[in-house]
Structure formats: C-alpha cells, structure tokens
Amino acid sequence: MQNPFIYGGLVFGDHFADRQTELSDLATEMSNMSKVFLVSPRRIGKTCLLKNLQKNLREDGFLTVYIDLYKAPTLRHFTEQYAKAVVEVVEGKLERMVKAVPRILPGLRPKLDPNPDGTVSFSVEYIAREKEVFQILTEVLEYPERASIRKKKRFVVIIDEFSDIAKYDGTDVEKAIRAVVQFHQRVGYIFSGSKRSVIRDMVKDKRRAFYRMGRIMELTPIRRDLFIAFIESWFARGEYDLSENVVDLILEKGRDIPYNIQRIAHNIWEKASESKKAGNASVDKAIETIVNQESMNYEALWDGLSQKQRELLIGLAEDDPATVFSKDFTERWRLAVSSIQASLRALENKGIVEKEKQGKYRFDDEFFRLWIAR
Ligand SMILES: Nc1ncnc2c1ncn2[C@@H]1O[C@H](COP(=O)(O)OP(=O)(O)O)[C@@H](O)[C@H]1O
C-alpha cells in the first residue's frame, strides 16, 4: 500500500481530512455571490481547502477559476493568468479559446505551444503597451460576470495569496479590482492570504479599497479529534500497530499544522513499513529525519541572516511563542527593543517569523525552530 500521508501538495478524497464545516460555509457564501477573505498562517490548508471547494462547486454546476498571485510576479502576468483561466473554463475547447481571446479581450492574444506528447498548451499573452495594463485588467475582470450571464451559470473566482497584492505597487490595483467586482451580481469571490495583518488592513481600514467588501474567515487548524481519527484510520488500513499516544504526539509536536502532521506521519509510515510498529520514540525519530532532510535549506537561510536576527531567533526558538518585547524576554536574551523591532520586520518579510494575536511571535516553520534549538 502506498504511503497515504501526502505533504507539500494538494490532497483530495480520502487523503483530505475534515474541513466539512468550512467547505459548506464557503459553498453557501458562494451561492450567495459573496466576497470572502480567507486567512491563516501558511501550511494550515487554505490551498487544499480551496481546491476541494472548487471541485465541489464545479460538480454543482458553477464555473470557477483559481489564480495564484504567487505565480504572477507582475501585474501583466496576473492579467495573463486571469484571462487564461477564465477563457479556459468558459470556452472549454481549444479552438473556441483561441477565437475568444482577441474578440473579448483586446490587448491580449492567444499563444499555443506544442508539447512533446503531441498536445498543445494554451496560454494568453499580453501585447498591449505597459501603461494600458489597468485598462486591460479591467476588461479581464469583467469577463466572469459577462460569461456568467451568457452561460447561465454562476461563477466563482478564487485568488490565492492575495495578501501579496502589494507587490504590484498596491493601492491602485486594489482600487481597480474593487471598481469592477463590487458591481458583480453573478460572481462570488474568495481572496485568500497568509498574511493576516495585511488582509485585515485591507478590509478594516476605511481608506482602503476593500473596506467592508466582505467577511474575513479565519481558517483554524483541523479539529484534533477528526485529524486523529483520519490518521488512525490510515494506519489501521495499513495494518500498523501504534502504541497508545503516538497520534496525539504527532499532533502536538506538529503544532496542529496539517503540513507538519502529514510529514511526520509520512515519515513514520515509511520507517515502520517492515516492522509495522510505531511508538512515541518513532515520532522523535521522524522529526529528526525531517530536520536533517531540511538542514541544507536551513543553513542557507541562516547564512542569509544578520547577527541580530540570529540572536532573536535563538531566543524565540526556545520560548516560542514569545512576547518578544516583554522585559522577561529582552533581559533573558539580552536584546534591545529597537534591534528586535528591526529584526522582526525583516524576519516577518522573509516569512520566517509570524505575529500571532496578542503581540506574540512564533516561527513559521516548526522544523526550522527545532533545527535552531538543536
Ligand atoms: N484537510 C487536509 N487534510 C489533510 N492534509 C491537509 C489538509 N489541508 C492541508 N493539508 C496538508 O498541509 C499541506 C499544506 O496545505 P496548504 O493547503 O498548501 O496550506 P496553505 O495554503 O494554507 O499554505 C498540504 O500539502 C497537505 O499535506
């Protein structure tokens, strides 16, 4: 039997644990053509949730597209990818896609690239002048509403890693998006992001374009009892014999982050594939293996940090989650508040440290924390 614990990619069907409440909440919101901002730290499962939602919506007759800002370094790329996604889902067939682009979207043209297996890849290319990008983007953003009317189907647009929108020089893009989507009556939108504070500012700040445009839904970890049942049932199907607390320990050491939990479980499954036995020590061994597997990356990451940043991380690795500006923390680790501030900003930007509620900070990657603590 193949290792059922998948980490780092998308999980569907039997490999996707729980999230029933979230799926049905989001489906309801989308039936009402709402706009929802989905937020959580990285690796909690936003992308997996959205892809599973998309699958369900498609089965229910919605047209849906998914666009990942992470994969679109500039606004031109974003425009191209948005157009490609929408044209594909609306037109379906290659010939129709190719014809639709110039007809409906001036400034863009279809591009066909042959694959080695004889098939052809379709994409959309931006050919207008740079300064027309807002105009072209607006056309593209209008497309789902119009297509929805023409096709008599409801439409859902999902934009992942939306908190990175500032990389396109921020507020003008937000305004352009709002100006179009606020009038859409047949399209639901989900804007998903890993930077909670960025999304909150967008939606809660009166001066910003997305002010009160939709509700913020915070994605929390998968319920423990359900995640435990999921892991236990897979080990049972593989005929593994686990000692009593193993699965609890996996969740605890993985800090309830699905990625961590899947990776630890994957490792235990692998190591015990002969003996079919795992105890509490197996959890520590699995974590040690993972930290070793990542050590090259962590070394490179560490090399890129300043001395002050490293000092802060060493303290945080021990106290995580820590109230880093507290007297207790600064004195214990002999750090000046001013240097902590500067380091934190850099570390947050690099995605190494993230702010929790109540002024606490924690590592984004638990295995990196353990690597430092070691
Ligand atoms: N519902 C789930 N069931 C099982 N594993 C999950 C689930 N959601 C996420 N994961 C695991 O966590 C990993 C990271 O999830 P992902 O959706 O990429 O997180 P995010 O988008 O929040 O960064 C996935 O590769 C998968 O291994």
Ligand SMILES: [Mg+2]
């Ligand atoms: Mg994601």
